[in-house]
Amino acid sequence: MSQPMTVECPTCGAPVEWGPQSPSRPFCSERCKLIDLGAWASEEHAIPGDVQEDELFTSDLPERGH
Numbered sequence: 001m002s003q004p005m006t007v008e009c010p011t012c013g014a015p016v017e018w019g020p021q022s023p024s025r026p027f028c029s030e031r032c033k034l035i036d037l038g039a040w041a042s043e044e045h046a047i048p049g050d051v052q053e054d055e056l057f058t059s060d061l062p063e064r065g066h
Contacts, residue, residue: 011035 005018007025011032016022027033039045 006015007018008014009016009028009032010026012028014028014032016025016028018025022028024030024033027036036045
């Protein structure tokens with residue numbers, strides 16, 4: 001019988017079995033999942049972009065009425 005695949009929780013590093021018994025995978029819990037979501041929402045995590053490409057498309061965006 002093969003061993004179930006185990007991954008590390010990206011938030012706390014706890015081992016997580018990859019399967020239906022771990023509904024929050026790759027996170028160990030709903031709490032760790034929400035901590036990660038909060039980090040993305042507060043821009044602590046970001047996917048790097050190309051500054052030139054960002055500037056190229058910025059002019060296509062409508063003006064914000066703040």
